[in-house]
Structure formats: C-alpha cells, structure tokens
Amino acid sequence: MSNSGKTDKAYERTLKSWAKDFMEKHPTVQHNGIDLSLQRLINQSTFDLFYGPVKDGSFGDPAEGDSDWDNYPGFQTACKLISDATKDVPSNLYIDTDAETWQEEEPEYTEKCPMCLGLDECSSCNNAGVIDLPWDAWWQVHKPDLMAMLLGKELARAL
Helix, strand or coil: CHHHHHHHHHHHHHHHHHHHHHHCCCCCEEEECCCEHHHHHHHHHHHHHHHCCCCCCCCCCCCCHHHHCCCCCCHHHHHHHHHHHHHCCCCCCEECCCCCCCECCCCCCCCCCCCCCCCCCCCCCCCCCECCCCCCEEEEEEEEHHHHHHCCCHHHHHH
C-alpha cells in the first residue's frame, strides 16, 4: 500500500469521526414541540427524495401504517429542519491525517525550535526561533463536502 492509500484511509476515518461527533452533539431537532431524531429525519428525507412522496395517502405509500413515519413533517419541512440543525457545520475543517484529528482553525505550520527553544540563537532554525512543519498531513475540507458526509451527496444538494 502506498502512502497515498494510507492517507486516503486516514482522511476518510477522520472525516467519519468528525461526522459522528457532530451528530452526537446535534441528536435531535424540534418540530411542533416534538423532539425528532436528526439521523432518522435525514434517513427519511433521503428515502423521500428517492422514492417519495411519502405520507400523501397514495396506493403503496411506504409510510402507510408505519409508526416510524408518524412524525415525519414532509420533505420540504424536513429539509428546513435539517438545514437549521446543520447551520453549525464549519465553512472549513482542517484534518491532520497523521494524528487523525481535526480543527476548525487553520493550523500553524511553525513551532518553536527545539534546539534553541525559540530564542533565535542557533543554526538549526537559521536564528529564526521557529522551524517549519510539513504540510503534507493537513487537508482542508470545505462545507459542501462536510454536508455530503453528514447527509449524503444527494440530500446535501437538495438543501
């Protein structure tokens, strides 16, 4: 396996971990005084997008008699609720594939020189007090890609 493959897998694992963390912090949405599971609403809306409309009383409606669909507010309302619940998705996320961590702020690409401890007194850092860190482990992920990870590409586009 090449380094690129390892990086790709670490990138995917880290992005999935971020998505899981986001969903754990935003488990429900409020609609008409009822707490709705955000994940269930995403799943129902995706089903509705592909196979809908649901809950319209038509013959063969999958929601007919299924209590899982009782509180489904319909596609347009669900999209609005999902959009409101995901407003905290950052514009950019920075992923470190070496440490498999993420942060919302752009990373610093320098650190104190370990030889002179940042005192600008050595040749290791050319008397700058800092050394450059490699950039190859950091990846910038934009909001559309984060939304696609949370919702799926099709539902993210529908919002």
